[in-house]
Amino acid sequence: MIKVENLSFSFPQKELYKNISFTFEEAQHCAFIGTSGSGKSTLIDILMDPERYLFEGKLEIDPDCRIGHVSQFSQVDKTKEMTVFEYIGEEFIKIQDEITAMYAEMETTSDMDALLEKVQLSLDAFDSMDGDNFENTINKQLNLANLMKLRDLNVSSLSGGEFKLIQVMKEMLSRPDLMIMDEPDVFLDFENLNALKNLINSHKGMLLVVTHNRYLLNHCFNKIIHLENTEIQEFDGRYIDYNFSLLQTKIELQEITVAEAEEIERNENIVHNLRAIATYNAEAARGRALKARVKFTERLEARRIKEPFVDIKQPNISFGMDNEIEDTTVVRVNNYSVAFDELLLDNVNFEMKSADKVAIIGSNGTGKTTLLREVFKNSHDSIEINADVKVAYLSQLQGEMLTDSNTILDEFIDAGFKTYDEIRSYISNYGFEGEILNQKIGSLSGGEKNMLQLAKVSASKANVLLLDEPTSHLDTYTQIALEKAIEDYKGAILMISHDFYSVVNGMDYVLIIDDKTIRKMSMQEFREMIYASHFNKDYLETEQKKKSVEMKIELALKDTNFELAKVLVDELEALIKLL
Structure with missing residues (x-):
């Protein structure tokens, strides 16, 4: 076709x-x-x-x-x-x-x-x-x-x-x-x-x-x-199965790369010795041997494996804070209601502590985004924000927090950075380098715009993060990096998400919209609800074990322990069969 x-x-x-x-x-x-x-x-x-x-x-x-x-x-x-x-x-x-x-x-x-x-x-x-x-x-x-x-x-x-x-x-x-x-x-x-x-x-x-x-x-x-x-x-x-094959390929390539690096080092030592000898012995044979060794080193360097599909650089997402708040209430919502053509939410009550990580879930069109935006604006009588709190907001409507006519460099100058060099150093952690920094934000993909929002949220050093569908448009590598950043963050997070994995992997509990109000749900209850509608028994637990084994393989590769990596790959294959 x-x-x-x-x-x-x-x-x-x-x-x-x-x-x-x-x-x-x-x-x-x-x-x-x-x-x-x-x-x-x-x-x-x-x-x-x-x-x-x-x-x-x-x-x-x-x-x-x-x-x-x-x-x-x-x-x-x-x-x-x-x-x-x-x-x-x-x-x-x-x-x-x-x-x-x-x-x-x-x-x-x-x-x-x-x-x-x-x-x-x-x-x-x-x-x-x-x-x-x-x-x-x-x-x-x-x-x-x-x-x-x-x-x-x-x-x-x-x-x-x-x-x-x-x-x-x-x-x-x-x-x-x-x-x-x-x-x-x-x-x-x-x-x-x-x-x-x-x-x-x-x-x-x-x-x-x-x-x-x-x-x-x-x-x-x-x-x-x-x-x-x-x-x-x-x-x-x-x-x-594709991801599994990529991981197997990565192990094989890294093993070859380590062997080639050792070969390059041995050859460089020979070249170094030949050059030292050439300083006092100018025999033609010595010169030819030196040239041959230099060419051999160049060929080895040229052959170094650059594999675009197995060596994808994850962004370095990190949420820090200017000041950490002791265990106290940071957000309190009391008898909140909202209506447009019809009543969406009524009699909503909840509060968040300074280290709570909370997901708001519910059907499309039930008022989640409106609630999160009003928490950010802090102008509603029913919403109270602790005076010591600094809030950062990621919007699912990207134009709400980014200016399409700005370049990336302009956007971060507006966000408080002093120099372009400071921006270049910072934003490279999020995968933005070279000519793209001078592009208009309006020309970027949805995923790139969300990455910029994450970079701005991170730069704010806020101690309460309001994230509205933060994984939308993000590739899977960035989603995993975001989950790690959420796990490591010491402040409070209130997040709207429809992503099973982000909720299960990063949240302490769930606020679920039910019959136009909100009730608190434990992670155990949330898992049971998800299983009833979407997954076979033990799917998410098996997925978690799979993720854990993948992390062990990554650590083994960092230590160049290829034998351990191969043993763990067999363990991973058995888990994949269950999925």
Whole structure:
């Protein structure tokens, strides 16, 4: 269907791809992964509209290949006056209405042959979409996603997460040969994420999905395309098996690298001795031996292994504080209520201590972001912030905390940094180096913008962090680095998250929105709730053990203890089989 051969493409300030090749074939459900800013969304744009881009190499797309697309930043159109059913079935209803109108036209037309030809074309199009069954098909999809309750609601009343799922259904029902989705999981609550998983797994055609969501990655795909450092790697199989193969490769490469480093050191010692001898003995043979050894050293250096897929640099995220507060209440919410068109939250009461790490969870559109924003603004009568508290805020609406017209350097000058050199040194910990520092923030990817927000939160040295969907758009390597930063942080965190792993790995307890109010839930209760809806028994515990073994392998590699690393790999393989 689609074949890419030796494709290269650059922006003026950045090379994105260098001679990359890959294919899409029938029935493949492919996860498209890579670190933030590596060019995944741009590559999708090239596939969707190759005429817009000046690239080198070959892009072969079957002329009959129909591509469906769900955008990363789709928004609910509040002006659309149609029901969810009408929105999903819009194309079917349109063709159906056209056919009805043409039948009516037959009573008066003077060119029956031309009209019959038009009718036949519309009937063929309707048939290719399985139009006769479209009502049943829509109902099945809504039931699969547990969204039948939305069927007759106006589409403009949907939450962002609900609308994203409805878009996915609409595109799937048009039966494209290849369906492309760019981060369809961002901001989906637990129930909607599970619905997206069901929709992906039920789809019969080819899928290409950009995602960093570990739940989807572990449960939905039979092919991985990994874009990193201008190169691409294909893997036929599950994401969890791909990660395991990368780890095995990393051990092998590091073992070779250590052996090569020892060989280089031995050769350099020989070169050093030959040079010392050459200072007092100018025999031609000695000179030739020295030249040969120098060339041999150069060849060894050139052969040093640089592997873009196994040596990915994790950002160094670290949350520190200017002043640590003793064990006392830092945030108190008393009888808080909020309403827009309808009451969202009522009689909300909770308080946080100075070292509490708390997740707010609940369905899309239940008022979580509004509550967190009002805690940040501290202007509501029902919210009390300790006078010694310094608060930092990460918004899911990135434009709320970042200025798109700023360059990265300008943004951090505005944040209080004194010099560009100070910014360059600091921001390099977050993966921003070179020309990108002079780019406008508006041109960055969603993941890069979230990384900048994390860097600003860290630089604030606040003792209370308010984080609204901090893992959204972040690649899996950065998600893990963020979890470590949260674990090490000594202050208080109030975090909205729909990411199972972030909540389970980093939070002390959960505040769950239930019947328009909030109640406290222990981590044990949260695990049981998640198991009931999403996971097989002991899944998260097995995932935790897997993570622990992976950490031990990393430590073994740091100590160049390759024998221990290989033993631990066998232990890891046994855990992966359980997942």
